[in-house]
Amino acid sequence: MLSRRLLSTVLTLALAAGLTGCGQAAGGSMTAAVDGAASQRLSTLTALDQRVARVAQRLSEANVELCPAVRLAAGWALHSASQYSNELRPLVQSRFGLEGDLPGVLSAPPTSAAAEAGLREGDLILAVNGAALNTGPARIQPAFEGLAANIAILDGALASGAARLDIRRGGEPVVLTVEPHRACGYEVQLNPSDELNARADGRRLFISTALAGFTQSDDELALILGHELAHHVLRHRTWSDVGGAGREANEAAAVSGAGDKETQADRVGLFLTARAGYDTTIAPAFWRRFGAANWRVRYPQLRHASAEARARALEQVQVEIDAKRAAGGPLLP
Ligand SMILES: [Zn+2]
Structure with missing residues:
Protein backbone atom coordinates (compact mmCIF):
# COMPACT_ATOMS: atom_id res chain seq x y z
CA MET A 1 0.00 0.00 0.00
CA LEU A 2 1.22 3.48 -0.76
CA SER A 3 -0.70 5.23 1.94
CA ARG A 4 -1.22 8.94 2.11
CA ARG A 5 -1.17 8.59 5.83
CA LEU A 6 1.97 8.43 7.84
CA LEU A 7 3.24 5.20 9.23
CA SER A 8 1.95 5.82 12.65
CA THR A 9 -1.09 7.92 11.95
CA VAL A 10 -3.38 5.34 13.33
CA LEU A 11 -1.26 4.30 16.25
CA THR A 12 -2.75 6.98 18.36
CA LEU A 13 -6.28 5.93 17.56
CA ALA A 14 -5.70 3.16 20.01
CA LEU A 15 -4.68 5.62 22.61
CA ALA A 16 -7.85 7.62 22.14
CA ALA A 17 -10.23 4.73 21.61
CA GLY A 18 -8.83 2.83 24.54
CA LEU A 19 -9.56 5.72 26.79
CA THR A 20 -12.88 6.90 25.46
CA GLY A 21 -14.80 4.90 27.99
CA CYS A 22 -12.72 6.01 30.93
CA GLY A 23 -12.83 9.01 33.15
CA GLN A 24 -16.57 9.53 33.41
CA ALA A 25 -17.29 12.59 35.49
CA ALA A 26 -17.79 11.32 39.00
CA GLY A 27 -18.39 14.50 40.91
CA GLY A 28 -18.84 16.85 38.00
CA SER A 29 -15.40 18.37 38.22
CA MET A 30 -12.63 17.88 35.71
CA THR A 31 -10.30 16.92 38.51
CA ALA A 32 -12.58 14.10 39.54
CA ALA A 33 -13.02 13.01 35.92
CA VAL A 34 -9.34 12.68 35.27
CA ASP A 35 -8.52 10.36 38.08
CA GLY A 36 -5.29 8.59 38.83
CA ALA A 37 -6.35 5.44 37.03
CA ALA A 38 -7.02 7.33 33.80
CA SER A 39 -3.71 9.10 34.12
CA GLN A 40 -1.89 5.81 34.65
CA ARG A 41 -3.70 4.19 31.72
CA LEU A 42 -2.80 7.14 29.51
CA SER A 43 0.87 6.75 30.50
CA THR A 44 0.81 3.01 29.76
CA LEU A 45 -0.80 3.45 26.36
CA THR A 46 1.49 6.34 25.47
CA ALA A 47 4.50 4.17 26.23
CA LEU A 48 3.09 1.34 24.07
CA ASP A 49 2.36 3.74 21.21
CA GLN A 50 5.90 5.06 21.41
CA ARG A 51 7.42 1.56 21.43
CA VAL A 52 5.38 0.44 18.44
CA ALA A 53 6.22 3.66 16.56
CA ARG A 54 9.93 3.20 17.28
CA VAL A 55 10.08 -0.42 16.13
CA ALA A 56 7.82 0.12 13.11
CA GLN A 57 9.91 3.07 11.91
CA ARG A 58 13.12 1.06 12.13
CA LEU A 59 11.69 -2.02 10.38
CA SER A 60 10.09 0.00 7.60
CA GLU A 61 13.24 2.00 6.82
CA ALA A 62 15.71 -0.90 7.10
CA ASN A 63 13.66 -3.01 4.68
CA VAL A 64 12.61 -0.34 2.21
CA GLU A 65 14.42 -2.03 -0.69
CA LEU A 66 12.37 -5.20 -0.17
CA CYS A 67 8.96 -3.53 0.18
CA PRO A 68 6.61 -3.42 -2.81
CA ALA A 69 5.22 -0.03 -1.69
CA VAL A 70 7.53 2.83 -0.71
CA ARG A 71 6.90 6.40 0.46
CA LEU A 72 8.69 9.36 1.98
CA ALA A 73 8.04 9.54 5.71
CA ALA A 74 8.97 11.50 8.81
CA GLY A 75 8.66 8.34 10.93
CA TRP A 76 6.75 10.12 13.68
CA ALA A 77 3.59 9.24 15.57
CA LEU A 78 1.11 12.10 15.81
CA HIS A 79 -1.99 12.71 17.91
CA SER A 80 -4.42 15.52 18.64
CA ALA A 81 -6.56 16.75 21.53
CA SER A 82 -9.70 16.25 19.43
CA GLN A 83 -9.26 12.49 19.21
CA TYR A 84 -9.52 12.07 22.98
CA SER A 85 -12.71 11.91 24.98
CA ASN A 86 -14.01 15.15 26.42
CA GLU A 87 -13.20 13.97 29.92
CA LEU A 88 -9.58 13.25 29.08
CA ARG A 89 -8.92 16.29 26.97
CA PRO A 90 -7.77 18.48 29.89
CA LEU A 91 -5.27 15.77 30.84
CA VAL A 92 -3.81 15.40 27.33
CA GLN A 93 -3.80 19.15 26.77
CA SER A 94 -1.76 19.74 29.90
CA ARG A 95 0.45 16.69 29.44
CA PHE A 96 1.15 17.02 25.70
CA GLY A 97 0.36 20.67 24.90
CA LEU A 98 -2.25 19.60 22.34
CA GLU A 99 -4.81 21.96 20.79
CA GLY A 100 -7.85 20.97 18.72
CA ASP A 101 -7.05 19.04 15.56
CA LEU A 102 -3.44 20.24 15.37
CA PRO A 103 -0.95 17.35 15.20
CA GLY A 104 1.25 16.90 18.23
CA VAL A 105 4.37 14.74 18.17
CA LEU A 106 3.68 11.67 20.32
CA SER A 107 6.88 9.98 19.17
CA ALA A 108 9.92 11.02 17.14
CA PRO A 109 11.92 7.75 17.08
CA PRO A 110 15.69 8.21 17.44
CA THR A 111 16.66 7.35 13.84
CA SER A 112 13.61 8.95 12.18
CA ALA A 113 13.62 11.95 9.87
CA ALA A 114 11.51 13.71 12.51
CA ALA A 115 14.22 13.30 15.16
CA GLU A 116 16.97 14.28 12.71
CA ALA A 117 15.05 17.50 12.04
CA GLY A 118 15.07 18.19 15.77
CA LEU A 119 11.43 17.39 16.47
CA ARG A 120 10.66 16.21 19.98
CA GLU A 121 7.78 14.62 21.79
CA GLY A 122 5.42 17.40 22.84
CA ASP A 123 6.00 19.62 19.79
CA LEU A 124 2.79 20.95 18.21
CA ILE A 125 2.81 21.33 14.41
CA LEU A 126 1.15 24.59 13.32
CA ALA A 127 2.03 24.92 9.61
CA VAL A 128 3.84 23.18 6.75
CA ASN A 129 5.67 25.10 4.01
CA GLY A 130 3.98 28.27 5.23
CA ALA A 131 0.42 26.91 5.06
CA ALA A 132 -1.37 26.80 8.40
CA LEU A 133 -2.87 23.51 9.51
CA ASN A 134 -6.45 23.55 10.80
CA THR A 135 -7.23 23.75 14.50
CA GLY A 136 -10.79 22.64 13.72
CA PRO A 137 -14.04 23.31 15.56
CA ALA A 138 -14.60 22.93 19.28
CA ARG A 139 -15.57 19.28 19.76
CA ILE A 140 -17.36 17.38 22.44
CA GLN A 141 -17.19 13.88 20.98
CA PRO A 142 -13.78 12.41 20.14
CA ALA A 143 -13.08 12.70 16.41
CA PHE A 144 -10.15 11.62 14.28
CA GLU A 145 -11.06 13.20 10.92
CA GLY A 146 -9.66 16.64 11.71
CA LEU A 147 -6.26 15.20 12.63
CA ALA A 148 -6.42 12.87 9.61
CA ALA A 149 -6.97 15.85 7.30
CA ASN A 150 -3.96 17.65 8.78
CA ILE A 151 -1.85 14.51 8.44
CA ALA A 152 -2.91 14.22 4.79
CA ILE A 153 -1.60 17.77 4.25
CA LEU A 154 1.69 16.88 5.96
CA ASP A 155 1.98 13.66 3.92
CA GLY A 156 1.34 15.56 0.72
CA ALA A 157 4.15 17.97 1.55
CA LEU A 158 6.58 15.21 2.56
CA ALA A 159 5.82 13.26 -0.64
CA SER A 160 7.65 16.06 -2.49
CA GLY A 161 10.68 15.95 -0.19
CA ALA A 162 11.94 18.39 2.44
CA ALA A 163 9.18 20.24 4.29
CA ARG A 164 9.45 23.31 6.54
CA LEU A 165 7.43 23.08 9.73
CA ASP A 166 6.29 25.83 12.06
CA ILE A 167 5.92 24.32 15.49
CA ARG A 168 5.14 25.41 19.02
CA ARG A 169 7.42 24.10 21.75
CA GLY A 170 6.74 25.07 25.34
CA GLY A 171 4.75 28.07 24.11
CA GLU A 172 7.56 29.32 21.84
CA PRO A 173 7.61 29.26 18.02
CA VAL A 174 10.29 27.11 16.35
CA VAL A 175 10.94 26.48 12.64
CA LEU A 176 12.38 23.15 11.47
CA THR A 177 12.93 21.39 8.16
CA VAL A 178 12.15 17.68 7.86
CA GLU A 179 14.02 15.72 5.18
CA PRO A 180 11.83 12.61 4.90
CA HIS A 181 13.26 9.09 4.64
CA ARG A 182 12.24 6.39 2.20
CA ALA A 183 10.20 3.82 4.09
CA CYS A 184 7.89 0.89 3.49
CA GLY A 185 4.46 2.30 2.72
CA TYR A 186 2.36 0.64 5.39
CA GLU A 187 0.44 1.87 8.35
CA VAL A 188 0.98 0.20 11.67
CA GLN A 189 -2.00 0.27 13.97
CA LEU A 190 -2.08 -0.49 17.69
CA ASN A 191 -5.57 -1.78 18.45
CA PRO A 192 -7.05 -1.71 21.94
CA SER A 193 -7.78 -5.37 22.65
CA ASP A 194 -7.25 -7.96 25.36
CA GLU A 195 -6.53 -10.64 22.75
CA LEU A 196 -2.94 -11.57 22.00
CA ASN A 197 -3.00 -11.04 18.25
CA ALA A 198 -1.44 -9.33 15.27
CA ARG A 199 -2.35 -9.37 11.61
CA ALA A 200 -1.85 -7.75 8.24
CA ASP A 201 -4.60 -6.94 5.75
CA GLY A 202 -2.65 -6.02 2.62
CA ARG A 203 -2.46 -2.32 3.53
CA ARG A 204 -1.87 -2.18 7.24
CA LEU A 205 -0.21 -4.05 10.08
CA PHE A 206 -2.19 -4.45 13.26
CA ILE A 207 -1.04 -5.42 16.72
CA SER A 208 -3.24 -5.55 19.79
CA THR A 209 -2.36 -3.60 22.91
CA ALA A 210 -2.31 -6.94 24.75
CA LEU A 211 0.29 -8.47 22.42
ZN1 LIG B 1 1.31 -14.55 9.59
Missing part, protein backbone atom coordinates in the same frame (compact mmCIF):
# COMPACT_ATOMS: atom_id res chain seq x y z
CA ALA A 212 2.40 -5.32 22.27
CA GLY A 213 2.31 -5.30 26.07
CA PHE A 214 3.14 -9.03 26.19
CA THR A 215 6.41 -8.43 24.34
CA GLN A 216 9.14 -7.79 26.89
CA SER A 217 11.57 -5.92 24.65
CA ASP A 218 11.82 -4.10 21.35
CA ASP A 219 13.50 -7.26 19.99
CA GLU A 220 10.37 -9.29 20.79
CA LEU A 221 8.03 -6.62 19.43
CA ALA A 222 10.12 -6.47 16.25
CA LEU A 223 9.64 -10.24 15.75
CA ILE A 224 5.87 -9.76 15.63
CA LEU A 225 5.92 -6.67 13.42
CA GLY A 226 8.62 -8.25 11.24
CA HIS A 227 6.43 -11.32 10.65
CA GLU A 228 3.48 -9.10 9.66
CA LEU A 229 5.69 -6.94 7.43
CA ALA A 230 6.84 -10.16 5.75
CA HIS A 231 3.27 -10.84 4.62
CA HIS A 232 3.46 -7.50 2.79
CA VAL A 233 6.92 -8.12 1.39
CA LEU A 234 5.70 -11.52 0.17
CA ARG A 235 2.58 -9.85 -1.26
CA HIS A 236 0.22 -12.00 0.76
CA ARG A 237 -2.74 -9.79 0.02
CA THR A 238 -5.80 -9.71 2.23
CA TRP A 239 -4.02 -11.73 4.82
CA SER A 240 -5.07 -12.05 8.41
CA ASP A 241 -3.24 -13.97 11.09
CA VAL A 242 -5.91 -14.10 13.75
CA GLY A 243 -9.41 -13.39 12.50
CA GLY A 244 -10.56 -9.90 11.68
CA ALA A 245 -11.13 -8.27 8.30
CA GLY A 246 -10.67 -10.54 5.32
CA ARG A 247 -11.49 -13.66 7.27
CA GLU A 248 -13.39 -15.32 4.43
CA ALA A 249 -10.65 -14.68 1.94
CA ASN A 250 -8.19 -16.04 4.43
CA GLU A 251 -10.13 -19.15 5.10
CA ALA A 252 -10.25 -19.76 1.37
CA ALA A 253 -6.53 -19.17 1.30
CA ALA A 254 -6.09 -21.46 4.25
CA VAL A 255 -7.29 -24.35 2.17
CA SER A 256 -4.76 -23.56 -0.52
CA GLY A 257 -1.41 -23.48 1.18
CA ALA A 258 -1.86 -20.94 3.95
CA GLY A 259 0.48 -22.97 6.14
CA ASP A 260 3.17 -22.39 3.55
CA LYS A 261 2.51 -18.66 3.72
CA GLU A 262 2.91 -18.64 7.48
CA THR A 263 6.16 -20.60 7.23
CA GLN A 264 7.39 -18.14 4.60
CA ALA A 265 6.36 -15.15 6.72
CA ASP A 266 8.17 -16.59 9.76
CA ARG A 267 11.33 -17.08 7.71
CA VAL A 268 11.28 -13.79 5.79
CA GLY A 269 10.10 -11.94 8.89
CA LEU A 270 13.16 -13.10 10.84
CA PHE A 271 15.39 -11.74 8.06
CA LEU A 272 13.53 -8.40 8.05
CA THR A 273 13.93 -8.20 11.82
CA ALA A 274 17.64 -9.02 11.63
CA ARG A 275 18.14 -6.46 8.85
CA ALA A 276 16.70 -3.79 11.15
CA GLY A 277 19.40 -4.64 13.71
CA TYR A 278 17.23 -6.48 16.23
CA ASP A 279 18.44 -9.56 18.09
CA THR A 280 16.67 -12.45 16.36
CA THR A 281 18.34 -15.18 18.43
CA ILE A 282 15.55 -14.68 20.99
CA ALA A 283 12.89 -15.80 18.49
CA PRO A 284 12.62 -19.50 19.46
CA ALA A 285 12.33 -18.65 23.17
CA PHE A 286 9.76 -15.96 22.41
CA TRP A 287 7.57 -18.35 20.41
CA ARG A 288 7.70 -20.92 23.21
CA ARG A 289 6.69 -18.27 25.75
CA PHE A 290 3.97 -16.97 23.42
CA GLY A 291 2.69 -20.52 22.92
CA ALA A 292 2.56 -21.09 26.67
CA ALA A 293 0.37 -17.98 27.01
CA ASN A 294 -1.98 -18.56 24.06
CA TRP A 295 -3.45 -21.93 23.08
CA ARG A 296 -4.14 -20.79 19.51
CA VAL A 297 -0.45 -20.21 19.11
CA ARG A 298 0.55 -23.26 21.15
CA TYR A 299 -1.29 -25.83 19.01
CA PRO A 300 -1.26 -26.28 15.24
CA GLN A 301 -4.05 -24.33 13.51
CA LEU A 302 -5.46 -24.22 10.03
CA ARG A 303 -3.01 -21.47 9.11
CA HIS A 304 0.05 -22.19 11.17
CA ALA A 305 2.10 -24.86 12.89
CA SER A 306 2.48 -25.21 16.66
CA ALA A 307 4.57 -22.71 18.55
CA GLU A 308 7.16 -25.43 19.19
CA ALA A 309 7.41 -26.31 15.49
CA ARG A 310 7.73 -22.63 14.61
CA ALA A 311 10.42 -22.17 17.27
CA ARG A 312 12.41 -25.10 15.82
CA ALA A 313 12.01 -23.79 12.26
CA LEU A 314 13.22 -20.36 13.37
CA GLU A 315 16.32 -21.94 14.91
CA GLN A 316 17.17 -23.16 11.40
CA VAL A 317 16.45 -19.72 9.89
CA GLN A 318 18.84 -18.24 12.46
CA VAL A 319 21.54 -20.66 11.25
CA GLU A 320 20.89 -19.36 7.73
CA ILE A 321 21.12 -15.72 8.91
CA ASP A 322 24.35 -16.41 10.81
CA ALA A 323 25.86 -18.08 7.72
CA LYS A 324 24.93 -15.14 5.48
CA ARG A 325 26.38 -12.71 7.98
CA ALA A 326 29.59 -14.73 8.22
CA ALA A 327 29.86 -14.77 4.41
CA GLY A 328 29.67 -10.97 4.46
CA GLY A 329 27.10 -10.68 1.69
CA PRO A 330 23.74 -8.91 1.75
CA LEU A 331 21.31 -10.22 4.36
CA LEU A 332 18.57 -11.21 1.94
CA PRO A 333 15.97 -13.90 2.59
